[in-house]
Amino acid sequence: MRSFRYYRAGDVPGAVATLARERAGAFLAGGTNLVDLMKVGVTEPEVLVDVRRLTSAEIEDLPDGGLRIGAAVTNSDLAADRRVRHRYPALSQALLSGASGQLRNLATTGGNLLQRTRCVYFYDTTTPCNKREPGTGCSALDGRNKDHAILGASPHCVATHPSDMAVAMTALGAVARIQGPGGERQIPVAELHRLPGQEPQRDTTLEHAELITAVDLPPLPFSPNSRYRKVRERASYAFALVSVAAALQVRDGVVRDVRIALGGVAHRPWRAWKAEDALRGGPAAEDSFRAAADAELAEAEPLRENGYKVPLARNLITRMLLELSEER
Amino acid sequence: MPEPADRETPEPDIEVTLRADGTDYRIAVDPRTTLLDALRERLGIYGPKKGCDHGQCGACTILLDGKRANSCLALAVAHDGAEIVTADGLAADGKLNRMQRSFIEHDAFQCGYCTPGQIVSAVAMLEEAEAGWPSHVTTDVSAEEIPFTDEEIRERMSGNLCRCGAYANILPAIREAAGVGRQG
Numbered sequence: 001m002r003s004f005r006y007y008r009a010g011d012v013p014g015a016v017a018t019l020a021r022e023r024a025g026a027f028l029a030g031g032t033n034l035v036d037l038m039k040v041g042v043t044e045p046e047v048l049v050d051v052r053r054l055t056s057a058e059i060e061d062l063p064d065g066g067l068r069i070g071a072a073v074t075n076s077d078l079a080a081d082r083r084v085r086h087r088y089p090a091l092s093q094a095l096l097s098g099a100s101g102q103l104r105n106l107a108t109t110g111g112n113l114l115q116r117t118r119c120v121y122f123y124d125t126t127t128p129c130n131k132r133e134p135g136t137g138c139s140a141l142d143g144r145n146k147d148h149a150i151l152g153a154s155p156h157c158v159a160t161h162p163s164d165m166a167v168a169m170t171a172l173g174a175v176a177r178i179q180g181p182g183g184e185r186q187i188p189v190a191e192l193h194r195l196p197g198q199e200p201q202r203d204t205t206l207e208h209a210e211l212i213t214a215v216d217l218p219p220l221p222f223s224p225n226s227r228y229r230k231v232r233e234r235a236s237y238a239f240a241l242v243s244v245a246a247a248l249q250v251r252d253g254v255v256r257d258v259r260i261a262l263g264g265v266a267h268r269p270w271r272a273w274k275a276e277d278a279l280r281g282g283p284a285a286e287d288s289f290r291a292a293a294d295a296e297l298a299e300a301e302p303l304r305e306n307g308y309k310v311p312l313a314r315n316l317i318t319r320m321l322l323e324l325s326e327e328r
Numbered sequence: 329m330p331e332p333a334d335r336e337t338p339e340p341d342i343e344v345t346l347r348a349d350g351t352d353y354r355i356a357v358d359p360r361t362t363l364l365d366a367l368r369e370r371l372g373i374y375g376p377k378k379g380c381d382h383g384q385c386g387a388c389t390i391l392l393d394g395k396r397a398n399s400c401l402a403l404a405v406a407h408d409g410a411e412i413v414t415a416d417g418l419a420a421d422g423k424l425n426r427m428q429r430s431f432i433e434h435d436a437f438q439c440g441y442c443t444p445g446q447i448v449s450a451v452a453m454l455e456e457a458e459a460g461w462p463s464h465v466t467t468d469v470s471a472e473e474i475p476f477t478d479e480e481i482r483e484r485m486s487g488n489l490c491r492c493g494a495y496a497n498i499l500p501a502i503r504e505a506a507g508v509g510r511q512g
Contacts, residue, residue, distance in 0.1 A: 003339045006359040006405050028406060035362070035401045036382050048359070050406050076395070080461040085469045096464040100487020101453060103383055105395040106402065224470075236464060236486035 001038050008050045012179055012213060015049050020181040020209035022047045027211055029072065029111040032103050037116060041125050042132055055110065055213050065219035071110030071212050075165065078109060088217055090226035090245045094168035097230045100237050110212040113166050113192060116203060117159035118239050130156045131200040146305035152266040157200030158303060161193055161268050162239050168228050170269035171245035171261035173218050180210035193268030222249035222257060225324055229316060240264035242309050244316045248324035250284040262313055272296045275317065284325040286318065293317035344408040348373055349417030357404045364388045364399035367414065375415035375444040386488035389445040390414050396452035415444030418451060427451050427505045434501035438492035446488045450502045453484045476508050
């Protein structure tokens, strides 16, 4: 591992100001991804600014009925929170489907959002990778790409975002609270991550030294009827091939409202806006669920080894909506 | 991106205080030092093992401020003041704890390399289950009572790999230490 300077600031503004002065640094929270990336030489920050004990580790009720999750809340504590389990079960399920018990105890809410792709070429510093070294090329485009993106990719990068938690937050309309050198701002989690385009080295829309301080879950009357399902190559402790988070409200056999997001298919958690639009006001029936999934996946561009993700995503969406419509 | 000339030169050591298995230590560490390396190389506590060193195998599992954690991914400088318990510390009074005895009674290991991590993880996992934490295989995460089945044990222990494949005996060892009969 390359050497780095380690700083611990007294408060959030101090941490932001410290990193803003540095050219190539990073915030450190749980470290479960960052420390590993530093060990393998994918990331070589000159400075780490430790924020684990600076942001809140509390989950607070908001006056509007939502929840505010401090950025330092661990994945374990968030998954086990009674309010999350009752009001946003998809989020609890998403967290529990990721990593292992001991990793979830270290990993934080802010850090989970900012974890980097597990594309094997991104991790292999002997191969070209535009995300790791811009301009060197994408090894996955014509290489082993069974795990890669089918939506929103570019000729420069076909990596997927690895987080389960972020997929559920995207479906639930969560909003990240940001503090940066220019002050505070808020950004929907659905807009936090980018598509790769010409700059696959940029995972998110955050600017240098901007820090996620919390994530707000808005009140959603039908979010208790939400669910997360993940398909992977073994039963536990593996990243998603495809996953789906969904919440559904049905009345008199008609879809009143719906939220759907996909994981494992794109460079960011994929909010299925087209499927949602196709479903609202229509019958809560298998045919329309499948048609909505097909509408979302119409623009899928599978690579040589990941064509299976298209029917897998379609079947996951269809099955989950069926289950959610049967329960309420 | 041009690199500063001194990137290969270590940064100055930073002093940290760690309480490990009931003893207080104050050591100066290179900022790159993980808790795993600090425990093994500096404090002579060899229970936590370096398996993969990437958070994938669980052999380095310790109790970090009461929660199980992969010590290979935790930087010592970031855990100044932490309270650590390793498999050694579970028997700090010279008496094996319930989980350690159960692993021996069930022959729940072959080469033994993953065993300290398995045992620490199992002890913490039971506390998580007793606190009512759900898992990925919990059918209803909003349920008040979660049945503690074999399926739950397997899922909750999935962060600890055993290359010898001693799982067939690890599972009953944990089941018995948890005081539950054959379920699921």
